[in-house]
Amino acid sequence: EADIYQTPRYLVIGTGKKITLECSQTMGHDKMYWYQQDPGMELHLIHYSYGVNSTEKGDLSSESTVSRIRTEHFPLTLESARPSHTSQYLCASSPRGATTTNEKLFFGSGTQLSVL
Amino acid sequence: SQQGEEDPQALSIQEGENATMNCSYKTSINNLQWYRQNSGRGLVHLILIRSNEREKHSGRLRVTLDTSKKSSSLLITASRAADTASYFCATGVKYIFGTGTRLKVLA
Incomplete structure (x- = not known):
């Protein structure tokens, strides 16, 4: 199983x-990567770091x-x-590969954000 | 715009049947990956097929790739209720995901 953790699970x-x-x-x-995903919809890449x-x-x-700032940590702020930010945010990571290829992604469990 | 488009958007089958879903993409690729997402969770990598491969197997999964048509298919044989999930294809160094196929396997 992947060792990638997201907190909080719900906010x-x-x-x-x-x-x-x-x-x-x-x-x-x-x-490392951050994706935004609305229910039943596709994932959208919003940030990444090499x-x-x-x-x-x-x-x-x-x-x-x-x-x-650290290899293991990739916070999103x-x-x-605003209510328009309500969505699920998924974090993922992958090992370094060649610049023209990609390795498989490991995902965290996600943070479900609700802004009232 | 997103790189991949999955088809169908949703699929409902009986347990034991085979499920086939397709993915089309727009630009040249080095490889294509398939992921599964259970409801409200993160994605799990299923299988990777390289651009010089035409078919790949992993357990009950069979993936094909046709680079001339810029398309791939994922076949799940002898489906189980536990296969109920959304399935996505991803391509490119920035892992651009398609729209996903929601599979429901009825017991």
Whole structure:
């Protein structure tokens, strides 16, 4: 089983609050990803990182930000949550492969965020 | 826009039957991966097929890849109720996922 952990599992907060979704992996993977997924819908890549101090925005524009200060940790922050941010957020990691290929992804269990 | 599109969007079958789902993608690939997602959970990797492979097996799973048609299919044989989940294909170095097929296996 994958050793990648997301906390909290569920989060219900009010509009305007600052939140941080935690994601940690113990596999020493260089690559980490954040996806956003609405119920029954596709996954959208919102952020990714290929290593420490390296972060990039994904294909879906997001008001969230990420940081990668340590290899194992890739938190996602929303400075001011809004109802439109209500969604499931999935964190994933993969080992380093060649730049033109990809290895399999390991996913956390996700954080279901509800902004009232 | 998303790289992959799965077809059908939803599929309901009886236990013991085979389930086939398809994935189409838009650009050239090095490999294509299939994942399963149980309701409200993270995804689990099922199988990876490289661009120079045409078919691959893993237990009850059979994956085919046709790079000329930019399509792949996932066959689950002798389905079980526990196979009920959403199935996604993913391609590209940034792991772009398709829209998924929701499979329901009735006991």
